[in-house]
Amino acid sequence: MDGLEEKVSEFFGEDGNDSNKTLEDQHDGYGFDGNDSHDDPVERNLYWETQEVLLQEILENYSLTASRLRQELSRIIELAKESDYCKCSKPSSDGCIHCLRRGVVTLLCEKGFRATLCTSRWRHTKKFPGGSHEYIEVIASTASRKKQIAFLIELEFRDQFKIAKVCDEYHKLTSQLPEYFIGKPDYLNAIVRVLCDAAKKSMKEKKIHMGPWRKRSFMQMKWSGSSERSSSPDDEFINKLPTLSFRQASESCLHVNASPAVVVT
Template identity: 60%
Template sequence: MDSLEEKVSVFFHEDSADEESGRSMEEEDDYESDNNLHDPMERALYWESQDALLQGVLERYSSIGSKLRQEVSRVVGVAKESDFCNCMKPTDGCTSCLRQRVVNLLTQKGFEASLCTSKWKNTRKHPGGKHEYIEIIAATMGRKKPIPYLIELEFRDQFEIAKASDEYRNLVARLPEYYVGKADYLNAIVGILCDAAKRSMKEKKIHMGPWRKRSFMQMKWSNCSERRSVDKSSSKSFPSSRQAHESCLHLSAAPALTVT
């Protein structure tokens, strides 16, 4: 049996392997038999392995950037205590306005932060859509070049499923409320959770929508296709005409933060 290290590494490199084979993991899974879905031993082994995989990735994720996560959590707390919503939607404020407020506070503290929007077109395999998140540029020990860190304020919520198995719910409960880290760890977590979601839905005999698949989920944080600048005095955002595959506009000229 493969070691935990080997299994975890699959989720870091599966995208390139999918491109070479010409067929995604989800498509390959469609050929799997459902005969063993309810076999007690096989079922227990599957969920134990998914739990171990997730724990391994989360341990790697937690080992880098802990100070940055603490600072972001403090900033989010301050933002939630303020009157951050300008769009007159819910009385408790919307997440879009909260993201803008968090970027505003981060830049005031000297962080090089930006709002990012990933967009993708409708295809035969999945519906089109867009997703907004925060990016922060930080330097890490041992690296000469600063690297982007993604901040997702609704990370755990992205994986919630109404009629999920208890085992899947336990995996979701392990996730941090906010994600603050590198894209490769995020993609690994998405791979594990999407595979587990498919298994859970098969066990419950529920159809899995294309928006639940790994390829769709990863597009939410795939690239910044729209620049959005935040007016520090008003926290309003202004989209520009810049198109796909351009990096987000960073709102501070301060040196990148070094994280540990």
């Protein structure tokens, strides 16, 4: 586990040096000078192999954390999908994701979970376009009930990282992502870091401009509302990863039910 922390920190060069932030601001999708458009094949292969190893280790640890809770939540999501969840005045043939989220929250609460439909909102700035994003939050407790843990549910997780024109290596990374995410914000943040950096690399190879909505700092704002929640004390390696940024973002939550928090075992 310590190896994963070291690999993530070393790979992204986050050693507290301000020059790293400046480099990201200068080259994170805004202008390619063309000097390194043709990377050395060995270095290129090493980069993509490292990205894949990082992602696989994060996903492996993610899958092992609260696996029983994730299985139960996944089962309830599938039940919601099978129901007549769309309540729009003119519903589409396959329903809408907003109605599905509300349907999942309602069903979770009926099953005794403390579930919330949340919306992160951020203002338009020179750096980013304004916007909002919905997701689901479930509050769980440790066995001792001394700590509450926020679990995020993103029903369109894999779709968040889809890009039309990408290299095969990036497509391979996204194909390994689960259809939807059910886990702690720290795991989500770690995955976002790997995929956004890979997207930047892929688009640079394709000589395609990277829009601000593809940047890591923008993607993080989508789930910013839960960035201040406490995480489980038994995952020291993931707790040391950078937390989700919540600058320029705000959150509003619809508390559908005040059910007791589920216990993580």
